[in-house]
Amino acid sequence: MYTGLQHLHSGLAYLVLLALIVIVIYALLGSLSNKEFLEKDRKIALIGFILSHIQLTVGLILYFVSPLGFEMLKSGSAMSDPATRLMAVEHPLINIIAIVVISIGYIKAKKGSIPRSRFRSIYMMYAIGLLLLLSRIPWSVWLG
Structure with missing residues (x-):
């Protein structure tokens, strides 16, 4: 189970990152072109919303069954080692x-009324979220 969750979490991460990049670019272009915000635009943003929440759910399950997550935090050794601190505290x-x-x-985009501000809410907040995600990916584990 643990290995399957690890693979799911890693594989889904690629999909989430790709979706967020595409959605940020799509929303930025929509805002710059003063395009009308349609239902399909909301659904495109919903894809990133849902994928990121699925990834979070899988990650939280993995956190509690992994020896690198909550167990390291409980043992008290997580804060002394940067790699362990990343996995046990910073990443989650x-x-x-x-x-x-x-x-x-x-x-905000769903409830907004001005098309440009709806697109802006998506590209700005999704971009900030994407940068935060990229900043805490354990690259040595992911690429190694």
Whole structure:
């Protein structure tokens, strides 16, 4: 189960990052071209919203079954080693914040009335969320 969750979390991460990049560019172009914000635009943003929440759910499950997550935090050794601190504290905390930021962007766009501001909410908040996600990816594990 643990290995399957790891693979799912890693594989889904590629999909989430790709979706967020495409959505940020799409929303930026929509804003710059003064395009009308249509239902399909909301649904495109919804794809990134849903994928990021699925990734968060899988990550939280993995966090509690992994020896690199909550167990390291409970043992007290997580803060002394930078790699362990990244996995046990920084990665989950910053990624939760990133998903909250993405959620705020989606909700603001969904409730907005001015098309340009709806696109702006998506591209700005999704871009901030994307940068936060990229900042806490354990690159040595991911690429190694």
